[in-house]
Structures are given as structure tokens and as C-alpha cells.
Amino acid sequence: MQITIKDVAKHANVAPSTVSRVIANSPRISQKTKERVRSSMEELGYHPNIHARSLANRSTQSIGLVMPSAATKTLQNPFFPEVLRGISTKAHQNGYSLYMTTGVTEEEVLSGVIEMVQGRRVDGVIVLYSREDDKVVQYLRQTKFPFVVVGKPFGDASSITYVDTDNYLSAREVTKHLYNLGHRCIAFIGGSDKLAVTQDRRNGYATALMEAGIPVREDYIARAEFMTKGGAKAVRELLRLEEPPTAVVVSDDMMALGVISTLSEMGLRIPEDVAVVSFNNVYIAEHSNPPLTSVEINIFGLGFEATNCLIEQIGDSAPPYGKRVIVPHYLVVRQSCGQKKAGQPVE
Amino acid sequence: MQITIKDVAKHANVAPSTVSRVIANSPRISQKTKERVRSSMEELGYHPNIHARSLANRSTQSIGLVMPSAATKTLQNPFFPEVLRGISTKAHQNGYSLYMTTGVTEEEVLSGVIEMVQGRRVDGVIVLYSREDDKVVQYLRQTKFPFVVVGKPFGDASSITYVDTDNYLSAREVTKHLYNLGHRCIAFIGGSDKLAVTQDRRNGYATALMEAGIPVREDYIARAEFMTKGGAKAVRELLRLEEPPTAVVVSDDMMALGVISTLSEMGLRIPEDVAVVSFNNVYIAEHSNPPLTSVEINIFGLGFEATNCLIEQIGDSAPPYGKRVIVPHYLVVRQSCGQKKAGQPVE
DNA sequence: ATCAATCGAGCAAGCGTTTGCTCAATTCTA
């Protein structure tokens, strides 16, 4: 069987409680005893049973991760691995490990979360998306379990701690950038309308247009699924317009890849015929052809900060109110958006 | 506090043990009692405490995942998210959840694994890579803890259960494909030599050349890191040769992206000047420019099967000897390798 | 030298489940 604390105790000639306190490095134990116990642990190859420990002190050292339903699909978007990297780095630094459940439907995800929480399997939860009317967030909030959202939550955001980038601002900047390059017919392709990120980016886009005195055209705003296939369809529709856009703001790199390959297939050149900019600056943005101009949002940092906030909450060193952390972004200009051309025909 | 089994017992007017048996759906409990208890559980919103259960039970329902050290880097390669999808799907189907530790150095990873195993935190482990002289596998094997390797293990592979694709064969086929397209100067760019996958693919490549009566040239075999940066350097060196290759077999899609963008920068056309084929058929292979010809290895299936094997082992319905599962592959031809040209100048 | 204060370590009661045994009540057999 496993080596228990009792075995160590016997071997070191002390009581189990003493061993326990040695592990916790309690000041109540003399240095000499500590050393004796430690060497016994070493010698026997002792490792504490985590379940027993959690049971006794009601703390697991782990963090629950909630992916959007159909997590499994989602993992195809490099956003998630990257945010996972951030989370895992910080978690590891603080001795936490990660616990994932997945589910196909929203219900499954919710019940997974309930199990984590009620089953005391984790000390806190990170929600990796933000969607309107989300049951998971509702539940978490109502049970007052420590949690952090990546992305801007809906509803009473002020009471929820979250980590986000300023999607509104970055979309505004990006659109402005296109305007400055001479574009006047600028379209927007976004993902699911239920997602906060889509809404924010669309609003930023619209604001920039208005600031430039360009009317916002409904037929320039397309919606598609986050993955690349969706992008293709949206593009075809936009280009069928009688005054097709000369530039598109795409809400996600992966979709932008779809857009680009569709455009190529249609025989259009990028950026000469259509300029493309997008968001996230995912790893492959740099290696697409042409390389994507994209907003670097520091996904890693998002995950890292979220974990940081969560750990604060768990150790209740966090304030009782919701905290928000905005991770800075910047535009990475590559070929897909083109250069400013002097004397570009305008309007 | 939490709602425990005792609360439910009291509420339903039975003993805790009865509640426990209801949860386990034991036949020793009458239908009537079961219903009464179930409705009590429902009413009180009871969820079993997982740690208590594991402690009593000596089974967690979770699977440990071991990523290569610097997991965090690794997550950038879409291979991992994808294999994770497979694992998570199967795990979820069988009521297992996933537990990840990460570490930067090999030592850290090992100690994470030891903690999982000795701490009885997981029921089994999946190792997501296969490297020569790997401490983790050594440890796992020696403790006889259930585990499965994704990739072909080194050493006495026959006693280890693993899931893999036939890298040797696929590399041979791919090289043959290039040969059939008329190429005679074919290079190979692989990742770390310590990895089984690199070795196998290189060997397959070499075999194909020999079968075609083409001598294997050392200077046509380059090594690079798995990620794209490495690819760039390898390419420059190859093209500096006095008889530069007209085709390259690249051991990984991500590296291939690097190769392609380097070639483009150097003003070479793909596939006209240099043909490129690679492996894994990762999501973006389809959307690169030009789209990559790549070997579909069904990464998802790899993860899925690995989990399957592990669950078998855990429920000891598995044979005591190592089992191997080979997931089939096939070549997906896209633009990067070019078409056969009649009368292609040969040699 | 006496008593209080301090220190180091052990006792034992949890933490929430599971499970082998026991036992009362019911049903069946002869």
C-alpha cells in the first residue's frame, strides 16, 4: 500500500501530528525533530495523499477551468492554448494545478462546474469566455465561489472580477488605421453576437467610422462563426455588394485566415484589392501569406493575470468588490493591410 | 457549510450508508428508498465531496496529463490542443476529468508526476510525447502505475502501452510521392533528434530514397526546433548548397510554415521552385499560402485512443502486456507539393 | 528551592465517504 504519515511517524519515532506539522513547517516543532522527520520522509519516499489533505483542511490546490461548451471545438482556436499557457504558468508558480471539465452542451458544462464547486474539487474557477445570459457565471456568482472571467462579463459587471483587453478601443484604432491608409469603404466581420468580444469590437469599429464622418452601413457588418469556414461565406457576401469594401476589420485571426484564402481564391490580391486587419495576433498570423496585420492582445497575459486575480481571491487577499484588469494591446502592422499610398483616390 | 451525506440521510430518514448505496445504485436498496433518497438529494442540492470519496474509495475519477517540459512552449504547437481534444472527449464520455501539471524543466515535470501518482491524485497518466531517456516514463514503469504514451516509447517498448501513427511509413510514402512527381533532390528537415517522431520520419525518408536508388546525403538532412523559427534557418542552409534541393520533407506543419515563409522571402516560389510536404495536417495547413500538402495523422484519434487504452488499464480490463495502437494516416495533397509535370527534367 | 512560564510533542476528534458485517423484518418452504 501507500506510505502514509503514520509510517513516517513510526520511522522517525514521533506522532503523526508531528509529521504533519513538519510538513507545514510549523514553528512549534524543534529544528532537530524536523530534520529527523524530513530524513525519514525522504528515506521512505513519502508523499502526502492529496485527498486526505483536502478533506481535512478543505482546500485543494487546484483551479478549475471552464471552457465554452463544445470546448473541444474551441480548442482549435489558438486563443485557448495560449490563454492556457498563461494560466498554467502562473498557477504553477504558486503551486496550483489545473483541473478541466468539458462538455458538449451548455448544460453539461454547467453541471461539470457545479460538480467542481460543490464537490470541493477546486478552490476557484476561471471562466474562459464571456457570453450573454451565461448560466455558469450566474451560478458562480450566486454561490459566492471565487471565480474570474476572461473577457468582459455581461450584466452587473462591477461585482465580478475579470480580465480583458480593451476591445472597443483597439477596434476603433484599427479602423482608424485603415481610414488613415485611405480606405473609406471598410467592412466588419465578427463572430457570434452573443460574445462580449464581438460586440465590443463592432462598437469600436462603428465609433471610428462615425468619428471619421463615415456612415455605418448595415450591409458592411457581417457575422460568421469564429472559425475559418465562417469567414469565407461572409466575404463572398460582402463582395457581392455593388460597392464592395476595400478593407475589412475581422474580429479574429482565424477568421481572417479564412477571409484571406477566400479572397485569394476569388482572384483578389491582398492588400492591393482588399486590405485585411484582425485581432489576437495569434502565432500563425505572422506566418500566413501575406502576414496578417493584427492587434496583439497578449493572450498569455490575460491568462496569467486572471490566475493572479483568482489566487488573490482564494487567499481572500482580494477586495470584496469586483476588480478589473485591462491588459494593454498594440497594433502589429504586417503586409495584409497595405501601406499608405500617396494620392490614394479617396471617396 | 457544505451539504453532506449525513444531511441527506437525516432528511430522507435513512442511514448515511444507505445514501451512499443509493448513489452507487446498489441493488441492495429497495426502489422505494432509492426514490426517497434521490428526491432528498435533489431537494438539498447535494453533491458528493470528491476528496472524501477518493479517500474512501482509492479512486479519483481523473486522468493526469504530462506535457513535455516547457509545456507552456509546447502549447503553441496545435498538435497539443488537438490531442487534448481527443483525450478530453473520451475522458468526458467515461466520466473522467483531466488534471494537468506543468513544469519548465524536466525535473519539475517529473516531480509533478510523482506528486500526482504518489499523492493518488489521478488514476492513470497519459504522456504526451516520447523522448529518449525520459525519466517520467522510467518512473511510471517502475512504479507500475497505469499509463499510456502518445508516440513510440524508447527502450523496451513491448511492455508499454502506446498509441502512435506509423511515422516511418508515412514519411516513406511522402518521399515516394515527391519522387513520383519527378523530384530527385529531396531534403529532410526534422525536429529534435531525441524525439521518436523525428527519428522515425527521418528513417522513412531515407528508406524511400534508397528504394528509389538515390543516395542519402547528409547535407540534405537538417535539424531544427519544432517551431517555425527553426525552419527558417534550416532552409537558408539547404539552399546555400551548390546543388540545392527541389523538394523538402518537413517533419511538422508548423516548421513547414516557417519554411514556406522563408522561401517566399528569398523570392522562391512554392511549389515551382521548391516543393514542400509535411506532417500532422494541422488546422492551418489548409489555410496557409499555398495550402500545405500534409499527412493527416488524426491527432484527435491519437488522444482519443490513448485515453481509451488508459481507461482499460485503470479498470484492469487491459492485458498485462503493453498494447500498441496505430492510428491510420493518409496524405492530403494540396498546392505546396506541386503537380506532376510531364517531361519534368530529371536528375 | 519553588512556582510560573514556555516549549515541544502527543492525543484524539474530526473531514465526508465507502463497505464488510450484523441484524430485524419479511417472505418462503415444508
Added chain:
DNA sequence: TAGAATTGAGCAAACGCTTGCTCGATTGAT
């Protein structure tokens, strides 16, 4: 109708660890 067999449920002992309390031994103050 008595006794055996069966059924349904409870008792209590684990599982391995933590922690409030107790207590003997040492130290220090007077």
C-alpha cells in the same frame, strides 16, 4: 406454523491527514 432463506437497512470501522487541546519537561524568575 416453525424454521430457513431472503431482503433491506444500519453500525461502525476504515481511508490519510489536520488541528485544538492537553500535558510533561525544561527553563527562568524570584
